[in-house]
Amino acid sequence: MEFFRIENVNKNYSGFQALTDVSLSIDQGQVFGLLGPNGAGKTTLIRIINQITAPDSGAVYFEGKLLGANDIYRIGYLPEERGLYKKMKVGEQALYLAQLKGLDRRTALKRLKFWFQKFEIESWWDKKLQELSKGMQQKVQFICTVLHEPKLLIFDEPFSGFDPINANLLKQEILSLRDKGATIIFSTHNMSSVEEICDHIALINKSKKILDGNINEVRASFKTNTFDVVYRGEFATVEKQLNHGFEILSHKEDDWINSLTIKHSGGNNNELLQLITPHVEIVSFSERIPSMNEVFIRVVENNK
Amino acid sequence: MNKTLLIFKREYLTRVTKKTFLIMTLLMPILMGALMVVPTYLANKESTSEQLVGVVDRSSIFLGELENSKSTKFQFIKPEEYDKIKDNLQAKGFYALLEIPGNILTTNKVVVSSQKQISIDVKSHIDSQLERVLENQKRAELISRVGIPDLEEQLKATKTNISVETIKIGDDGLARKGSTEIAMGIGFAASFLIYMFVFMYGGMVMRGVSEEKQNRIVEVIISSVKPIQLMMGKILAIAAVGLTQVLIWLVLLLGIFTGAKSMLGSDPKMQQLAQSQAENIMMGTNPSVQVMQTIEPNQFDQIAEQITSLNLPMLIISFIVYFILGYLLYSSLMAAIAAAVDSEEDVNQFMLPVTIPLVAAIVMMANVVKNPDGAIAIWGSHIPFTSPIIMMVRIPFGVPWWELLISISVLAVTMFGAVWVAAKIYRTGILMYGKKPTWKELGKWLKYKS
Known part of the structure; x- marks a missing residue:
């Protein structure tokens, strides 16, 4: 079910084209990866969704209706450049931000208590923000982002500055928010985290959307029919079998186990297996699916 | 909210x-x-500490005529002692030394020597005292010269002091004292x-x-x-x-x-x-x-x-x-x-x-x-x-x-x-x-x- 839609959005900042005809469709409950190199226009797009800036042309729909002023209460935004009032106390600050997002004081207090317990940070309540480390500050900011239980969450580089343990904790929280029904837009340059949590991605480069689709389909579409085979037996016999339509990219011989990488010019995977199984013992056989990292680099390089 | x-x-x-x-x-x-x-x-407090000013009067007009103030006390010294005191003022307990020449009536000039720059208070007091005494002296001479008996009283009567009271008339027609x-x-x-x-x-x-x-x-x-x-x-x-x-x-x-x-x-x-x-x-x-x-x-x-x-x-x-x-x-x-x-x-x-x-x-x-x-x-x-x-x-x-x-x-x-x-x-x-x-x-x- 479509939850959020961006239609032919354009934005120009006094001569600098930030977005050109960008359209996106985000489904309910999706983790949507918004990718792109620096300066591609991601932040502008996110600001348009947050109604911080308005598009020059195009339209944005939230649950089928044109995005309106009251929708800001249904959106939670964690910007890439984090920031809170340094000299304000943590609890007071969280309460203030929650009230700005439309929560009344009592509800905000109750929910804050819950989150502070969950993250085991109750002792921070009366501390000034500047007394906390950067990672701690980010935890507080994460709570402030999700406290009003928005239906749409936008995370811009949420894991930067976190140690692996806290990054993992945060990842679990993000996924559990999705499980509770939130839709998530996730913008990052860390492609392995995209693979871990995104269902769908869109890639923006130089103000234009150049790639959009389900993450697995996107990756599959960048397959090169390359296989890794690990086997026991003679390399020479294998080589002999693979003289038609195959290209051996590399091979390695060891005492016990040999391995090779083969590029297949066409046909299906079983064909390759049939050719070699009679001659050697297969230990493992796998197709190389390009990582998001490879996809990203290839797409952006080709788009130059 | x-x-x-x-x-x-x-x-x-x-x-x-x-x-x-x-x-x-x-x-x-x-x-x-x-x-x-x-x-x-401070103004109150300062006035309690008085400075001793030695006076060498070569004109013999001022002896007994100079009035002391809170800040300044005059002490007359014989002209012979002048040099001795001038060289070590502070040791002798003087703040300053005032030397009045014999021809003061024509030159209107005196010399004050001190080790430190003398204060405004002391200087203005010396000024006003000398001026007062000299003016009196000259006036007395004049009166006795022209021979009009009640001239002094007549001169005094010409002294005037104006005080301007400003009154602002408001829109309500009431006059108020303004300043x-x-x-x-x-x-x-x-x-x-x-x-x-x-x-x-x-x-x-x-x-x-x-x-x-x-x-x-x-x-x-x-x-x-x-x-x-x-x-x-x-x-x-x-x-x-x-x-x-x-x-x-x-x-x-x-x-x-x-x-x-x-x-x-x-x-x-x-x-x-x-x-x-x-x-x-x-x-x-x-x-x-x-x-x-x-x-x-x-x-x-x-x-x-x-x-x-x-x-x-x-x-x-x-x-x-x-x-x-x-x-x-x-x-x-x-x-x-x-x-x-x-x-x-x-x-x-x-x-x-x-x-x-x-x-x-x-x-x-x-x-x-x-x-x-x-x-x-x-x-x-x-x-x-x-x-x-x-x-x-x-x-x-x-x-x-x-x-x-x-x-x-x-x-x-x-x-x-x-x-x-x-x-x-x-x-x-x-x-x-x-x-x-x-x-x-x-x-x-x-x-x-x-």
Whole structure:
């Protein structure tokens, strides 16, 4: 079910084209990866969704209706450049931000208590923000982002500055928010985290959307029919079998186990297996699916 | 709850509950009070320590004629001892040595030698004593020469002392005693306060905006509220901080004033001293003996009466109106500047055009006080960038109501225009990092869609 839609959005900042005809469709409950190199226009797009800036042309729909002023209460935004009032106390600050997002004081207090317990940070309540480390500050900011239980969450580089343990904790929280029904837009340059949590991605480069689709389909579409085979037996016999339509990219011989990488010019995977199984013992056989990292680099390089 | 109100509340409370706010608010009147009391106290105290001045009188006119004062005591010395004492003044217990030549009546010159530069008090006392004695001497000679028996009495009768009592006739036809000095003092004080507040609280707005921009918290906040709500919430809250401070000062001042009145009331001399100090401070002149002497007893009550003749409610209301409008005009522009630039250094380039009219107004003040209905005064009190300061100088002298109305309307319209422009620049600038914008770019920002 479509939850959020961006239609032919354009934005120009006094001569600098930030977005050109960008359209996106985000489904309910999706983790949507918004990718792109620096300066591609991601932040502008996110600001348009947050109604911080308005598009020059195009339209944005939230649950089928044109995005309106009251929708800001249904959106939670964690910007890439984090920031809170340094000299304000943590609890007071969280309460203030929650009230700005439309929560009344009592509800905000109750929910804050819950989150502070969950993250085991109750002792921070009366501390000034500047007394906390950067990672701690980010935890507080994460709570402030999700406290009003928005239906749409936008995370811009949420894991930067976190140690692996806290990054993992945060990842679990993000996924559990999705499980509770939130839709998530996730913008990052860390492609392995995209693979871990995104269902769908869109890639923006130089103000234009150049790639959009389900993450697995996107990756599959960048397959090169390359296989890794690990086997026991003679390399020479294998080589002999693979003289038609195959290209051996590399091979390695060891005492016990040999391995090779083969590029297949066409046909299906079983064909390759049939050719070699009679001659050697297969230990493992796998197709190389390009990582998001490879996809990203290839797409952006080709788009130059 | 309304968002602007929420922002207002936070901005107001974080500032008012700060320790520095409390300290500054309490310290300022104490400092002002100290400024009035300490010189008075010192003036009293100083007079008790007297300086010994040795006098070598080669003319033999002055022996027994010089009167001692609190600060100066004369001791006559034989001319033979002059050289001996001159070489070691302090060892002999002398502060200074006055040498009067034999031909003083024709040269009018004396020499005072001392190891340290002698004080003004001692010098002026020596001056006045010598002049008095010589004048008497010459007058006596003249009288005996011309031979008119009651000439001395006749001359005395020609001495005149004029006291000008100024009376202001108000719109209600009632005449009240007015005082140019008091009007001047109050006008100066009020406009100076406005000038100070605009800079102080405008600067506070600026720092607040810069902090939000540099902390990057602004992106979080304006994803919840409109930039103009954030800007206006902050500006209004700081205005309220300013008014709170003024209110506290007013209460404290009133307390000090009544306290001082009841304390000084019993001692007319102290009263005079305090009064003259207060006037000196108001008029920015150096304390001098003359002022003290011209003040008559019971002036405290007179001044109180003159202050009440100034139509205080109107003065206070116009002060608040001009303070608020002037502050809004300048602080919104300062907020826009702080939003447009990243670093403190870049602020200066854009601050200059904003501070020039303020400083110009202060420069104009001296002229306006001398001629509160002159061309500079009229223009300055209607041009919105100087009117809060210049008009406050003029009001104690009396300004027709329609002039006030025009001046305030022009100021209010300009203020709204400035807020509109500032909001546009603020909205765009607050999210721009890196490059310092040019004036041309600022102009373009005005046209952006929100």
